[in-house]
Amino acid sequence: MKRRPTIIDVAKKAGVSKTTVSRVITGDGANVREETIQRVQTAIDELGYTHNAVASSLRTDRTNLIMLSIPDITNPFWPAVARGVQDRMEREGYAVVFANSDWDAQREKMFLEMARRNRFDAILINPVRVNNDELKAAHIHTVLIGSHEGFPDFDIVGSNSYGATQLALAHLYDLGHRRIGLIRGERQSRPGHSRLQSYEDFLREKGLVLDSSLIVRVPFDEMGGRQAMEQLLSLAEPPTAVLAANDILAIGALQAAHQAGLTVPDQLSIMGIDDIFAASATTPPLTTIAKPQYEIGRQAAEFLLDRLGEQATAVPRRHLFNCTLQQRGSTGPPP
Amino acid sequence: MKRRPTIIDVAKKAGVSKTTVSRVITGDGANVREETIQRVQTAIDELGYTHNAVASSLRTDRTNLIMLSIPDITNPFWPAVARGVQDRMEREGYAVVFANSDWDAQREKMFLEMARRNRFDAILINPVRVNNDELKAAHIHTVLIGSHEGFPDFDIVGSNSYGATQLALAHLYDLGHRRIGLIRGERQSRPGHSRLQSYEDFLREKGLVLDSSLIVRVPFDEMGGRQAMEQLLSLAEPPTAVLAANDILAIGALQAAHQAGLTVPDQLSIMGIDDIFAASATTPPLTTIAKPQYEIGRQAAEFLLDRLGEQATAVPRRHLFNCTLQQRGSTGPPP
DNA sequence: TTGTAAGCGTTATCAT
DNA sequence: ATGATAACGCTTACAA
Numbered sequence: 258m259k260r261r262p263t264i265i266d267v268a269k270k271a272g273v274s275k276t277t278v279s280r281v282i283t284g285d286g287a288n289v290r291e292e293t294i295q296r297v298q299t300a301i302d303e304l305g306y307t308h309n310a311v312a313s314s315l316r317t318d319r320t321n322l323i324m325l326s327i328p329d330i331t332n333p334f335w336p337a338v339a340r341g342v343q344d345r346m347e348r349e350g351y352a353v354v355f356a357n358s359d360w361d362a363q364r365e366k367m368f369l370e371m372a373r374r375n376r377f378d379a380i381l382i383n384p385v386r387v388n389n390d391e392l393k394a395a396h397i398h399t400v401l402i403g404s405h406e407g408f409p410d411f412d413i414v415g416s417n418s419y420g421a422t423q424l425a426l427a428h429l430y431d432l433g434h435r436r437i438g439l440i441r442g443e444r445q446s447r448p449g450h451s452r453l454q455s456y457e458d459f460l461r462e463k464g465l466v467l468d469s470s471l472i473v474r475v476p477f478d479e480m481g482g483r484q485a486m487e488q489l490l491s492l493a494e495p496p497t498a499v500l501a502a503n504d505i506l507a508i509g510a511l512q513a514a515h516q517a518g519l520t521v522p523d524q525l526s527i528m529g530i531d532d533i534f535a536a537s538a539t540t541p542p543l544t545t546i547a548k549p550q551y552e553i554g555r556q557a558a559e560f561l562l563d564r565l566g567e568q569a570t571a572v573p574r575r576h577l578f579n580c581t582l583q584q585r586g587s588t589g590p591p592p
Numbered sequence: 593m594k595r596r597p598t599i600i601d602v603a604k605k606a607g608v609s610k611t612t613v614s615r616v617i618t619g620d621g622a623n624v625r626e627e628t629i630q631r632v633q634t635a636i637d638e639l640g641y642t643h644n645a646v647a648s649s650l651r652t653d654r655t656n657l658i659m660l661s662i663p664d665i666t667n668p669f670w671p672a673v674a675r676g677v678q679d680r681m682e683r684e685g686y687a688v689v690f691a692n693s694d695w696d697a698q699r700e701k702m703f704l705e706m707a708r709r710n711r712f713d714a715i716l717i718n719p720v721r722v723n724n725d726e727l728k729a730a731h732i733h734t735v736l737i738g739s740h741e742g743f744p745d746f747d748i749v750g751s752n753s754y755g756a757t758q759l760a761l762a763h764l765y766d767l768g769h770r771r772i773g774l775i776r777g778e779r780q781s782r783p784g785h786s787r788l789q790s791y792e793d794f795l796r797e798k799g800l801v802l803d804s805s806l807i808v809r810v811p812f813d814e815m816g817g818r819q820a821m822e823q824l825l826s827l828a829e830p831p832t833a834v835l836a837a838n839d840i841l842a843i844g845a846l847q848a849a850h851q852a853g854l855t856v857p858d859q860l861s862i863m864g865i866d867d868i869f870a871a872s873a874t875t876p877p878l879t880t881i882a883k884p885q886y887e888i889g890r891q892a893a894e895f896l897l898d899r900l901g902e903q904a905t906a907v908p909r910r911h912l913f914n915c916t917l918q919q920r921g922s923t924g925p926p927p
Numbered sequence: 928t929t930g931t932a933a934g935c936g937t938t939a940t941c942a943t
Numbered sequence: 944a945t946g947a948t949a950a951c952g953c954t955t956a957c958a959a
Contacts, residue, residue: 261731263952274930279954288928307731310709311649312952315935320646322710324689330674333666336692343699352706354659355690357671364678371687374645375657396596396642479873515875538814540850598936609946614938623944647936650951 262304271300282308314376323353323561324372326365326382328444329477330357332505333533334550335383338402341554342381349562351378360444360477362386373397379561384408385444398564400557405575406451412560413575414553418530421546421580422455422500425528428544428582429498433590434526435465438496440485440506442477452502452530471496475506482509483516490517497525497591504529504536504545511539511587522589532583541586549578597639606635617643649711658688658896659707661700661717663779664812665692667840668868669885670718673737676889677716684897686713695779695812697721708732714896719743720779733899735892740910741786747895748910749888756881756915757790757835760863763879763917764833768925769861770800773831775820775841777812787837787865806831810841817844818851825852832860832926839864839871839880846874846922857924867918876921884913 264282268275273293280289281297300306314320323346327335343353356368365385372380372395379398389408392399401413429437439456453472460467473488475481482501486509489495501507507529511521519525521541529536532547556576563571599617603610608628615624616632635641649655658681662670678688691703700720707715707730714733724743727734736748764772774791788807795802808823810816817836821844824830836842842864846856854860856876864871867882891911898906 265952275953276930276955277928280929283954290928293928308709309650309711309952311646311655311711312935313954314646315644315650315937315952316954318935320710322706330665330671330690331668336665336694339665339692340694347702352703355665355692357674357690359671359675367682368687371657374643375649375655376644376646479870483873509873512873512875535814538818538844538847540847600936610936611938611946611948612944615945618938625944628944644936647951648938650936650953651938653951 261309262306263309264306266304267297267300267306270304271296273297318376320376320378321351322375322377323351324356324368324377324380324382325353326356326358326368326372326380326384328358328360328365328383328385330355330359331478332503333535334503334531334548337533337550338554338557341551341556342558343554345555345558346561358385360385366391369395378565381557381561398561400560400564402553402557405577409573411573412557412564413573414557414560414577415575416548416553416578416580418451419455421530421548422452423459424580424582425500425530425546426456426459428584429500429526429528429588430459430463432498432526432588434496434498435591436468436471436494436496436498438471438473438489438499440482440489440499440501440510441472441474442502442506443474443481444477456500477503477505479505479509479512482506482511483513484509486510486513487517490514490519495525498528498588499525500528500530502530504531504533504543507543507545507587508535508539511543521587524592526588526591528588530580536583537585539587544585544588545583546580547583548580553578596644597641598644599641601639602632602635602641605639606631608632653711655711655713656686657710657712658686659691659703659712659715659717660688661691661693661703661707661715661719663693663695663700663718663720665690665694666813667838668870669838669866669883672868672885673889673892676886676891677893678889680890680893681896693720695720701726704730713900716892716896733896735895735899737888737892740912744908746908747892747899748908748912749892749895750910751883751888751913751915753786754790756865756883757787758794759915759917760835760865760881761791761794763919764835764861764863764923765794765798767833767861767923769831769833770926771803771806771829771831771833773806773808773824773834775817775824775834775836775845776807776809777837777841778809778816779812791835812838812840814840814844814847817841817846818848819844821845821848822852825849825854830860833863833923834860835863835865837865839866839868839878842878842880842922843870843874846878856922859927861923861926863923865915871918872920874922879920879923880918881915882918883915888913 264275264278268278358365383403403415405413405415473485475485529545532545536543536545599610599613603613693700718738736746738750740748740750808820810820864880867880871878871880
């Protein structure tokens with residue numbers, strides 16, 4: 258019989274009521290004599306008592322648990338965002354755990370269900386397949402990160418994907434490129450769309466022809482980037498520059514270009530979007546569009562804290578960070 | 593007043609007792625008439641009832657939550673392991689969440705504390721700083737992944753780091769290399785040690801001189817790998833081959849070699865350990881020592897399930913997978 | 928400043 | 944096959 262000690266055991270040992278013990282534990286020490294606090298504290302130590310957060314949650318209806326749901330934990334973009342989230346939330350006493358759906362819609366749903374049943378206080382999510390109504394039906398505080406189309410009912414923090422794409426294309430255009438390839442990710446449907454839209458708008462505005470063979474859609478990983486590049490290079494008339502929807506894809510594309518014996522940027526320019534850490538570490542270092550990852554995370558946490566506090570019913574807000582050109586070595590004039 | 597419906601509400605609506613509702617919910621339908629199940633089910637649907645896992649956990653002392661605690665979520669090695677863990681644990685009804693400590697000892701501790709207070713059923717951990725006694729004091733089912741020194745009280749799943757290093761060095765030695773550099777990670781103290789030990793033993797056995805300037809210790813990321821390589825190349829007499837403690841470091845080293853204008857493997861051989869996905873995607877593709885990542889995860893889950901079941905008190909076991917040489921394009925004879 | 932007692936929403940025990 | 948009732952360990956009015 259080695260039951261875990263409870264506040265009752267502590268109370269007995271300290272010769273007080275469990276109410277007092279509870280007061281000490283919750284840091285509600287305002288109304289407890291200093292000496293009593295000490296007595297309780299030593300009782301806690303001697304018994305090796307651990308606060309049972311489950312019981313506490315049942316009573317308070319708060320768990321202080323936040324879920325960060327993302328599709329691809331291997332993309333360094335997310336850990337960078339997570340740091341911003343964690344630094345802010347942990348300061349307020351929340352713990353942030355990751356749920357990695359691995360681009361699997363069913364797993365995403367499962368995690369959502371889990372967060373709801375276990376009464377997580379909130380979730381931050383970059384959605385794979387889940388939509389506005391499903392999130393609403395979950396009845397859990399939610400802030401979206403990244404995606405910003407089709408979610409009218411939620412706070413959203415992200416970056417201006419449309420603007421980022423314009424920025425990238427303008428850079429390549431200014432260098433003299435007129436035949437620009439686009440590598441899109443297969444999964445992340447929403448921002449992908451806004452990038453495609455931006456691409457088409459840009460070409461139209463500049464009076465360039467829209468050649469659909471220059472647009473390739475591949476899985477959202479390095480391998481996808483390689484495949485896409487190979488496909489583009491096999492074209493009768495390959496592009497002189499390629500914009501990838503994120504840095505991971507761009508790095509894959511860069512590798513494929515190397516393997517094909519091309520010199521970057523002399524024979525081919527390649528750009529990414531995100532400015533993940535690895536972008537500065539490729540050869541040549543990758544020109545990309547920088548997104549303020551840490552800041553995105555911090556702002557998302559800020560929105561969440563509002564929801565968890567007074568502003569629970571405020572109208573949905575959105576904060577889209579502007580992106581900036583990070584010019585490095587992978588872009589130059591066309592050959 | 594929009595309280596969440598409870599089983600009591602469901603019971604009322606269905607005209608049964610809450611006990612019966614509970615029976616239906618827990619799938620303990622054995623002793624409930626089919627027709628009753630239906631009535632309860634429709635009541636649940638109509639009310640939009642959600643099971644309160646917190647209340648359930650308080651009663652049953654089980655949460656069905658597992659924590660996977662790792663130091664560096666950006667290393668693709670871990671997501672691969674996680675897949676093995678998840679596939680197995682989810683089948684048994686457990687949900688697995690990630691805790692990313694970012695190499696931060698304090699954060700690791702915080703997550704551990706969280707798992708304990710919230711009565712997570714178990715944790716799988718690749719420890720950063722936490723030691724055997726601290727884990728034991730947490731009184732929570734624990735299986736270690738990766739590290740296997742100094743944890744006598746726990747089940748451990750990992751790979752034979754010592755053997756992996758021997759395998760790698762033998763490969764380089766057989767190719768003719770006699771001056772072999774070693775890039776170690778700064779943080780992960782334990783396996784790093786066994787690699788160093790293995791390195792020293794190998795040199796001794798082969799009668800090679802141990803030149804400490806050939807051993808470099810750097811942060812466990814691509815940037816670290818680059819720095820290490822630069823340092824090794826700046827030596828008066830640089831190595832003809834370099835073994836990195838993992839693929840991330842090796843990839844960084846490869847990039848630095850490229851940047852220095854060296855051709856791999858003609859002028860310099862580079863090897864990694866792990867065989868993460870990206871290893872096959874570099875130029876040239878990386879020769880490395882393959883660890884069965886998914887299998888490691890699966891075996892860890894297997895151990896855990898034993899602990900959660902009958903075998904709770906079994907003597908600590910360890911399963912070290914053997915590693916295999918994955919010969920690709922980054923190694924060749926010395927110039 | 929401290930204590931009493933009533934929940935929080937389940938599940939487990941024991942009847943029926 | 945179903946129900947009444949007592950926990951589970953904590954927080955929080957309300958009382959003293």
